Amino acid sequence: METTSILPLLILGSSFIPGTLILLLREDQSSQRTFLNIFGAVAKVSLIALVFAGYMRGEDYTFVFSLAPGLNFTLRVDLLGLFFATLSAVLWLITTLYAIGYLEGGRHRRRFFAFFSYCITASTGIALSGDVVTFFIFYEFLTLSTYPLVVHLGTDKAVNAGRTYLWYTIGGGTILFLGVVGLSVIAGPIHFGQTEIIASLISENATQLAILFFLMLAGLAVKAAIFPLHSWLPISMVAPAPVSALLHAVAVVKAGAFGIIRLVYDVYGIETAGYMNLLTPLAVFAAFTIIYGSVRALFQDDFKRRLAFSTVSQLSYIALGVAITGVLSSTGAIVHLVHQGIMKITMFFAAGIVAETYGFYKISEMNGIGRRMPLTMGAFAIAVFGMIGLPPVAGFISKWYLGLGAIETGSYWVVLVLLGSSALNAAYFLPIIYRAWFCEPVQELVPRRRSGRLETQALMLIPVVVTGLLSLAAGVFAAVAGSPLSIAREIAERLYLL
Amino acid sequence: MIWFLTIALPLLAAIITAFIPAGRRGSGLFFVSATLPAIWLGLVDESGVTAQWFLLESHFSLDTPRRILLLLTGILWATSALFAGSYLKDDARRGEFSFYFGAAMAGNFGLLVSAEAASFYTFFALMTFASYGLVIHSRTPFARRAARIYLVMAIIGELFLITALYLAVKSAGSMLLADIPPALAEDPNGPIIFFLGLIGFGVKVGAIPLYFWLPLAHPAAPAPASAVLSGAMIKAGLVGWMHFAPVGLVEWTSLSFLMVSLGFTAALGAAIIGLTQVDPKTNLAYSSISQMGVMTVILGIGLYGGIPGGLILPALALYAYNHGTAKALLFLGTALPARVGGFWRILMWAGLGTGVLAIAGGPLTGGLWTKYLLKTFLGETSLPGAQTFLILLTLSAITTTLLLSRFLHLLHRIEAPSENAVPAFILPWILLLLAGGWWTLSPALLPTGLMNHITKENGIMVFFWNRFTNWSALWPITVGIVVMAFTLRFATLNLWPAKKPLLPPGDFLHIILLAGDLFAKLLRKGISLLESGLHSVQGPEQIFYRVTDNKRTSQISDSAETTLRRWEFVGIGFFIFFLTLLLLL
Missing domain, CATH: 1.10.287 (Helix Hairpins)
Known part of the structure; x- marks a missing residue:
C-alpha cells in the first residue's frame, strides 16, 4: 500500500511558486525578485536534503493524483530520481546566483527568472516522476519553459535558434508521445522500476515493444543530443550564459539522458532490453556521437560553440554507458550524469564571465586571459582536465568506470572510442588553456565591462570557483560515502541485484 | 601521516611560493622542507597506509626498489629546488616556475608512494602535465615547440597507459599494483597488456622509438628543471615498467629480446647521435636516452626469467640512483661555467668529471658498482647471446665516455667570468655531488639479499677495490677519452660540429613532422572537400x-x-x- 506524501509536491512548488510570484512582480522590484529566487533555491535544496535523509532511513515518499481513470499523476522518490534532483537543485542554486550577477541591469529579468524557475521545476519533476506519463508531462513542460530562455535576447539570431529548438524538441516530444501512448495501450500504466511488466510481454508483443522502444528513444535522443538529432544544441547556445550553463549541465540535455536511463533501466529493464538486442543500436549511435561531436568541436572558434559540441560528445558517454550491460558501466553512466553537469557548468560559467567582462567571444581572442582572470580560468582548467578524463578530476572517475565496464563485457571497441574521445578532448580543450595561460595578450589594455575589486563581479566569480572545486572534489573524494560515485554505485548495484 | 605529507607538502609549497611574495623569496627552503617526508620514507622503512577517502580508495606503501628511487627523487628535488631558488632569483616568471615545479614534485613523489592503480595514474598525470609548465618556462619559440611536442607525446603515452591499466586491473581483479605482475604472468593476454604499458611508459623513459621529444624538452627547461626531468621524472616511466613487469615469473622470449635490443640500440645509437650536437644540454639529454636504454636491457633480461625480481629490480633502482644523481649534477652543472671563476673552477671541473665518470661506470665510482650488478645478471641469464651483450655493454661505456667528454668540451667553450666569482647555487650542487652514486654501496640502500648474491662472502669493499674490476672499467673510458682528445687536438680529425648540430635535436622527429605535414595537408584538403560536399548535399544538420x-x-x-x-x-x-x-x- 502506498503512502501519500506532500513532500515531493513541495519540492516542485519550491521553484514553481517563486516563479509565478516573480511574474506578478514589477520589472524594477529586483530585490524582491532576488529574495524569491534565492529563497526558492535554498528551500529546494533543503527539502531535497530532507527527503534524501528520510529516504535513506527507508521512508517512502509518493504523491499520487488521479488525472483520469487509469491515468495518474505520480511523484515518487527513488535513489536515481533523488540523485538527479539533487544535481538540479544544487546547480540551480549556484546558477541563480550567477544569473543575478550576469543579468544585472539587463532587460526582461522578470520573464527570465520566472521561466528559469519553471525550467527547474520541470527538471525536478522529471527526476521525481513515478511513471511514464508523469515523466512525459514534465518533459514537455521543460520544452516550453526553456523556449523563452533561449530566445531571451530577442535578436534575430536568438529567435531563429529558438525556432530550431522548438522544431526539434516538439518533434521529439511528439515521437515520445506516440511511444508513451503505445506503451500505455500495450502494457497499461507503468511505474518506474516495474520492469516485470515488459518482461512478461516480450513473448507476445516483441515487435511492438521494440518499435515503441525506439520511438521513445528517438524522442529522448533529441534532448540528449544524440547524432543526428543534436543540431539544436549548438545553435541554442546563443542564449545568455547562465541559460546555456543550465541547459547543458542539467535541464534539457540531462532530461534526455536521464530519460534514456529510466527507459532502459526502469521501464524495459536492462535484462529485457539486452535480451531484445535493443541496446546495440544505442551504443553505436552514442559512440558515433562521441566522436562526431568532438571532431566538430575541433573546428569551432566561437568559445561557446566549441563547448556546445563538446556537450554533444560528452552526453553520449551516458547513453554509451547505459547501452553496455554491467554494474561498472552503469555506474559510469549514472555518475557521469552529475560529473558532466558540474564540469560543463563550470565551463559555461567561465565562458560567460570572459564574454561579459572583456567582450571576448572567440577562442582566438583569449590570449593571456589566464593572467587577467586566474580564478575563472583556473576553474576552467580543472573542468578541462576532467573532460579529458585526467585524474583526479571527476571526469576521470566516469571514464574509469566506463572503460572497465567495457572491458568487462569484452566491448573493446568502446575503449577505443573512449580513448579517441580523450585525445580529441585534449586536442580541442588544451589549446584554450594554452592561449589563456601561456600566450601573451595581444592588447595590453582591454577595457573591463564589469567593475568589482575581484577579477570580475563576485556573484559571477563565486559560482565558477565553487563548481570548479566541486568537479575536483567529486574526483578526489570519490571513495567517500555520499560522493556522487558512491550513490551511483549503489543505484547500479541495486539494478543488478534486483 | 607522513605518506600524506609527502604529497601534500610539495603542493602546499607550490601554492606558497607561487602566490605569496614572502614564500617566493624563500622558495628554495620551502621546497627543501617539502622534500623531507619523501627523503625520510626513502631512508626509513615505514609500513603502508590506506586512504579510504582518496580517489577510489588509495594505498600508499613502498617496496625496496621504489624506496631507493624515492630517496633519489627526494634528493634531486631538494637540491634542484635550492639551486632554482638562487638561479632563478631574478627571473620574471619565477612564481609560475614554482607552481609547476611544486606540482610536478608532488606528482613525482605521489606516483612513487602509490601502491594502487588510480592514485598512481593520478600522480603520474599530475607530474606529466605540470612539467609542461617547466618545459615551456622560457617562452622562446624553441621552448614552445619543444613543449608542444612534449605534450602531444605525453598524451599519446597517457592513452596507452590508461588502456594498459584498464586491462591490467581487470586481469588482476584488484586495484593494487602489486597484484598486476603475477596476474599478467598468468593471463594469456599478459604480454599484450605489458606491451601496451611498455609503450605508455616508454614515452616517459625515452625508449626507442618514442624518445624524440626528449632531446627537445629536457634542454628547453631551465637547468634545475632539466635536472629533475632527466634525473628523477624520467625514472617514473621505469617505475611504471616495474609495476607491470612480471620479472622472474615468466619467460617471454620475444618481449625480452625486444627490450634488450631496443635497449642496446638506445644505449649505443643515442650516444652517437648525441655526439653530433652542439648544445651541452641536448648532449646530456641524449645521454639520458642512452642510459635509460641500459636500464631497458636489465628489465628485458628480467622478463626472460631465471633471475628473481627481488634481485633485478633493486639492482635496476640502484643503477637509476647512480645515473639520476650524476645526470642531475651534470644538468645543474651546465649553469656553472658562465658564473664560476677562479679557484672554484677547479672544484667545478672536478665535480663535473666525477659525474661523467659515474655515468660511464669509471673506476672507484658508484657507476662501476651499479654497472657491475648488470654485468652479473648478463652473466647469469640464459638468454641467448648474453656474451654479445657483454661486449655491447663495454662498447656502450666507450660511446658514453665519448659523448660525455664531448659534453665537457662543449662546457669548456663557455667563457668564464674574469673575477673570482662564485654563485650561491654552487652549494646545492656540491650537496648533490656528495649524495652521489657511492651511496649505492651503503647498506642504507643496498638490500642484503642483493649484496650477498653479488659479492658472495667477500664483502663489498673488497670488490670495490679489486684491481681487475677497476681495470676492466678503466680501459673503455680511457679509449673514449683518448679518442675525443685526439680528435679535438688535431684539426684534420676535428670533425665535430661547432655551431650547428649535424642532426637537428630530436633527429627522426623531423621525418615524422614532414610526414605529418603532408598528412595534415591531405587532411585539410579532405575536410574542405567534405565541407563543400556537405553544403551541396545539405548534410544532416x-x-x-x-x-x-x-x-x-x-x-x-x-x-x-x-x-x-x-x-x-x-x-x-x-x-x-x-x-x-x-x-x-
Missing part, C-alpha cells in the same frame, strides 16, 4: 534548416512564437496541452 527556413513554416512558427513569447499566454497553452492529453487518453 543542414536538412533541418531547409525545413525551418522555408517561408511558410517560418511564418507559422513566427506567429506561434509571438504568442509564446508573450508569456501571459503560456498558461493557455498549457491548458490546451493538458486538455488534449486528457482527450487523447
